[in-house]
Amino acid sequence: MNFRLIFSIAKSLLLARWRQTLVAAVGVTFSIAMFVTLLGFMNGLNDMLDSLILNRTPHVRLYNEIKPSENQPVNEVDQYKNSYNFISSVKAGITRQEIYNSGPILQTVKADERVLGATPKLLAQVFYNEGTIDITGVINGIDVEEESRLFNFQEYVTSGDAIDAKNVANSIILGKGLAEILVADIGDVVQVTTAQGERFPLKVVGYFQSGIQEIDKVQSYASIATTQKLLGKPANYMTDIQVKLHDLEQAPVVAREYAQLFKVDAEDIQTANAQFETGSNVRSLISYAVGVTLLIVAGFGIFNILNMMIYEKMDSIAILKATGFSGRDVNLVFLVIAMSIGFFGGMMGLLFGFIFSAIIDSIPFNTSALPTIETYPVNYDLIYYFIGGSFSLITTYFAGFFPARKASKVDPVEIIRGK
Amino acid sequence: MKGRDENMQEVILEARHVNKAFHDPVTVQVLRDITFTINKGEFVSVIGKSGCGKSTLLYILSTMDTDYTGELYIDNELMSGRPDPELARIRNEKIGFVFQFHYLLNEFTVLRNVMLPGLKLGRYSEQEVEHRAMERLKMLGIDQLAKQSAYRISGGEKQRVAIARALINDPHIIMGDEPTGNLDKRNSDIVFNIFKELTEEHNQTLLIVTHDPEFAENTHRIIEMEDGRIIRS
Numbered sequence: 001m002n003f004r005l006i007f008s009i010a011k012s013l014l015l016a017r018w019r020q021t022l023v024a025a026v027g028v029t030f031s032i033a034m035f036v037t038l039l040g041f042m043n044g045l046n047d048m049l050d051s052l053i054l055n056r057t058p059h060v061r062l063y064n065e066i067k068p069s070e071n072q073p074v075n076e077v078d079q080y081k082n083s084y085n086f087i088s089s090v091k092a093g094i095t096r097q098e099i100y101n102s103g104p105i106l107q108t109v110k111a112d113e114r115v116l117g118a119t120p121k122l123l124a125q126v127f128y129n130e131g132t133i134d135i136t137g138v139i140n141g142i143d144v145e146e147e148s149r150l151f152n153f154q155e156y157v158t159s160g161d162a163i164d165a166k167n168v169a170n171s172i173i174l175g176k177g178l179a180e181i182l183v184a185d186i187g188d189v190v191q192v193t194t195a196q197g198e199r200f201p202l203k204v205v206g207y208f209q210s211g212i213q214e215i216d217k218v219q220s221y222a223s224i225a226t227t228q229k230l231l232g233k234p235a236n237y238m239t240d241i242q243v244k245l246h247d248l249e250q251a252p253v254v255a256r257e258y259a260q261l262f263k264v265d266a267e268d269i270q271t272a273n274a275q276f277e278t279g280s281n282v283r284s285l286i287s288y289a290v291g292v293t294l295l296i297v298a299g300f301g302i303f304n305i306l307n308m309m310i311y312e313k314m315d316s317i318a319i320l321k322a323t324g325f326s327g328r329d330v331n332l333v334f335l336v337i338a339m340s341i342g343f344f345g346g347m348m349g350l351l352f353g354f355i356f357s358a359i360i361d362s363i364p365f366n367t368s369a370l371p372t373i374e375t376y377p378v379n380y381d382l383i384y385y386f387i388g389g390s391f392s393l394i395t396t397y398f399a400g401f402f403p404a405r406k407a408s409k410v411d412p413v414e415i416i417r418g419k
Numbered sequence: 420m421k422g423r424d425e426n427m428q429e430v431i432l433e434a435r436h437v438n439k440a441f442h443d444p445v446t447v448q449v450l451r452d453i454t455f456t457i458n459k460g461e462f463v464s465v466i467g468k469s470g471c472g473k474s475t476l477l478y479i480l481s482t483m484d485t486d487y488t489g490e491l492y493i494d495n496e497l498m499s500g501r502p503d504p505e506l507a508r509i510r511n512e513k514i515g516f517v518f519q520f521h522y523l524l525n526e527f528t529v530l531r532n533v534m535l536p537g538l539k540l541g542r543y544s545e546q547e548v549e550h551r552a553m554e555r556l557k558m559l560g561i562d563q564l565a566k567q568s569a570y571r572i573s574g575g576e577k578q579r580v581a582i583a584r585a586l587i588n589d590p591h592i593i594m595g596d597e598p599t600g601n602l603d604k605r606n607s608d609i610v611f612n613i614f615k616e617l618t619e620e621h622n623q624t625l626l627i628v629t630h631d632p633e634f635a636e637n638t639h640r641i642i643e644m645e646d647g648r649i650i651r652s
Contacts, residue, residue, distance in 0.1 A: 002538065002539065002541050005535075005538045005539060009535075012524075012526040012527055012531075013526055015526075016525070016526040315522060316524050316525075316526070318522070319522040319523075319524060320524075320535075321483070321507065322481075322483060322510065322516050322518075322522075323510065323511065323516065323535065323536040323539070323584065324507050324508065324510045324511020324512070324536055324539050324540070325507060325511075325539055326503055326504040326507035326508070327503055327504070327507075328504060329507075329539075412483050413478045413483050413484045416478075416518055416520075416522070416596070417474060417478070
């Protein structure tokens with residue numbers, strides 16, 4: 001089989017009708033470019049929306065939930081162990097929110113090689129006092145440095161410096177919405193009252209903006225030491241341990257393991273944020289569907305153009321066959337034509353897709369809800385380019401398959417005699 | 420090329436009891452029991468009225484039409500019942516064609532048109548095929564057209580290019596379906612003289628279907644057909 005000859009014939013046929021060829025190739029280029037751009041943009045948005053929650057959410061959270069004991073005493077008594085006991089009005093007992101033995105747990109978790117890092121957290125329910133009005137809110141006591149390293153805390157502090165929460169004594173970083181309600185500027189002092197009734201002045205060193213307004217209206221951050229002082233608790237008091245893993249997918253396994261090992265409640269990110277994954281998947285699915293539709297339309301374009309070309313080239317096909325080219329050679333010629341339209345159209349499509357992505361990536365996108373985003377987000381993952389490229393070849397192969405088979409079946413006698 | 424005398428009686432093509440019928444819309448017997456042989460170096464013309472089956476016979480002999488009964492031998496090999504790719508290879512190697520309409524590939528230059536069957540055969544390298552194509556164009560006096568596009572040359576020139584293409588693989592036999600049917604007198608003469616020269620100087624076997632009596636008169640042998648039968652051979 002002389003492939004060079006097949007290629008040279010295909011090339012001549014293509015160039016002889018270069019306008020048609022161009023139209024077909026532009027169809028492929030357009031659809032591949034849109035496919036790549038659409039997926040890149042859509043997944044960029046997905047990543048951004050996910051990161052709104054996921055980047056700031058611990059992969060595994062260890063805490064003590066307030067709930068009634070699962071092992072009621074009557075079930076532990078030998079006499080009634082095997083009976084079916086009806087207990088009414090079960091209430092949660094005196095459970096502390098504190099994690100017992102927090103120091104060693106933190107050490108053990110940090111030593112686990114699956115773990116990227118772990119940081120303690122202390123939640124304090126407070127009232128912010130604004131004149132005669134009390135506003136309920138939550139102060140998150142955090143290890144500022146670790147929180148910044150693992151959960152990008154500093155990115156969400158829009159004014160002021162995150163590390164000041166640690167360096168300035170008795171300081172607080174207020175949620176942006178809360179700061180507006182309290183009319184508190186940086187440097188001002190706000191009064192908070194704890195649930196125990198202690199009143200405490202705290203200095204505002206920054207604003208915090210998460211992008212989710214409901215959170216910004218109630219949450220604020222302080223260093224864990226300040227929060228412990230606020231609650232009058234010792235330095236090992238913490239209500240949560242937040243764990244970030246190297247591999248997010250392992251979270252459910254690790255959570256189950258820790259729950260058993262440390263006898264605490266452990267929640268993994270997948271359970272906590274199931275709705276986000278669903279949303280992302282549906283969005284991806286829609287963009288794939290649109291992209292594939294575009295490609296199929298382009299495929300029909302190629303199919304039409306090849307069909308027309310075959311009617312036009314009946315004479316040439318007949319003469320090729322008369323001079324010794326077999327049906328298979330003719331079939332190959334037309335497949336090569338289709339595939340080269342797909343290949344070059346596809347390559348250009350990938351290039352244009354990249355250019356369009358870059359253009360979208362540079363369009364300013366400022367919204368108060370998303371302080372860290374300056375331009376539209378785009379995901380440049382190579383996998384979309386790979387899928388786009390392969391699809392352009394696959395579609396054009398199928399678009400060329402039937403016309404090529406038709407061409408290979410042309411009966412030269414009919415053409416030559418019928419003239 | 421082989422010596423002329425010892426090969427005079429070598430049979431190039433043989434048809435035995437070839438029958439063909441069209442069945443659509445009604446059954447019409449086109450060829451009835453055609454049996455004849457063509458020897459190497461013969462210049463044979465096939466004549467007959469329109470519709471007598473002479474073109475049909477030619478396309479059967481050319482292996483392009485496989486829908487017939489009977490046996491066809493080319494170079495003492497049975498052609499009947501062989502698969503399409505094999506027949507294509509045999510056409511490529513052993514048969515040259517010249518049609519009434521010139522049937523050059525318009526996308527290629529004259530030279531490339533002549534070279535294509537040679538490249539397909541793959542017996543020689545591309546340079547050699549090009550050299551051989553130029554030789555044949557020179558022989559037919561049209562080497563100055565080699566670089567022209569095939570659709571830019573005149574009808575008579577096209578037919579000569581088609582002959583050059585038919586010659587590129589040194590075929591056992593050249594078949595023509597009214598090769599002068601579409602040409603004026605002057606060009607017809609040129610084409611006829613080329614055929615004459617090929618058969619006399621190069622011992623080329625030729626089988627030409629024509630309805631030009633003058634053309635047929637000047638060939639070595641005339642096969643006359645009527646109603647699907649050979650009536651003179």
